[in-house]
Amino acid sequence: MGVRELGLPERLTATGELPSRVTIWEVGPRDGLQNEAATVPVDVKLEFLDRLAGAGLTTLEATSFVHPKWVPQLADAEELLGRLDRRPGVRYPVLVPNERGLDRAVAAGVGHIAVFGSATETFAKRNLNTSVDGQFAMFEPVLARARAEGMEVRGYLSMCFGDPWEGVVSAEQVVRVGKRLLDLGCSQLSLGDTIGVATAGQVERLIDAFVAAGVGVDALAVHFHDTYGQALANTLAALRRGVSTVDSSAGGLGGCPYAESATGNLATEDLVWMLDGLGIEHGADLDALVATSTWMAQRLGRPSPSRVVKALAG
Ligand code: HMG
Ligand code: MG
Helix, strand or coil: CCCCCCCCCCCCCCCCCCCCECEEEECHHHHHHHHCCCCCCHHHHHHHHHHHHHCCCCEECCEECCCCCCCHHHCCHHHHHHHCCCCCCCECCEECCCHHHHHHHHHCCCCEEEEEEECCHHHHHHHHCCCHHHHHHHHHHHHHHHHHCCCEEEEEEECCCEECCCEECCHHHHHHHHHHHHHCCCCEEEEEECCCCCCHHHHHHHHHHHHHCCCCHHHEEEEEECCCCCHHHHHHHHHHCCCCEEEEEHHHCCCCCCCCCCCCECEHHHHHHHHHHHCCECCCCHHHHHHHHHHHHHHHCCCCCCHHHHHHHC
């Protein structure tokens, strides 16, 4: 008998305030596939997106309009979006670092973009070839034009907890840089633990620091990589602080090619298992997600690192 027939996970509400509904921001097609050693064929990417939409996910970060030499795995962004069968009720945001990226996104008919900044100088240089100030000079015209075109713009902030070159990153530094992204016009700020080193106390402290600086939790999302196995605990800490948008990647794919030691994102299936147990609505179908990640693992030639996929795929 499978665990699901045994009534698992048992649905119990945890103590403390928790949101009644969570928006899952699926980053597998972008964060997941940008880090693969081999480039995944566009037909496979399209089927992946279609399966994820079929599994009930309504925010699918599809690709990036970055320099193809920097991230060759996503060099097919134009072809992918040109052939994408956009499902009603599903949004397909893409990453855009600069005006050249925005030109490409506009030409591809994109309605929702995300700029991605760094809280630290070293990662700004390594990921965007600029400085912390320089990234804002790059984003400013992107935000101005994108918003004039009626696009929604999310802001990512990387290295919010620890940086492989600079060590622990202070909450003050992260709030200072994060507020600049919001002040520029980003509708949401996703706090990235790019290398997956954060622990729950740090997450609470950072969210509290944003709130103390006048940022509402409804403007915050969390983006945890799972290098040290803390992503789910960190997510629960953020939920208890009132955050209700959580980034995750089907099957736990992911990482950043410009951040040493970054591994996969929080697996969407692991997140869904926990949300189900807590009685928090999310709209996704766990069995369809597990089937999708099992299928994708076959395409990539290695098993999914997700514990829930391993447990349920059997
Ligand atoms: P650069 O080399 O400084 O670019 O790279 P440049 O502005 O000097 O331009 C050089 C050439 O690139 C020019 O062409 C530009 O037109 C071209 P030329 O005139 O020499 O023929 N170019 C472009 N071509 C296509 N698309 C573009 C583009 N921009 C310039 N958008 C740049 C600067 C930002 C482009 C580069 O650093 C880059 O592409 N970086 C992206 C790195 C990346 O994608 N990293 C992964 C995503 S971030 C992440 O994963 C973290 C996250 O998940 C959150 C977390 O986990 O923390 C979001
Ligand atoms: Mg990431």
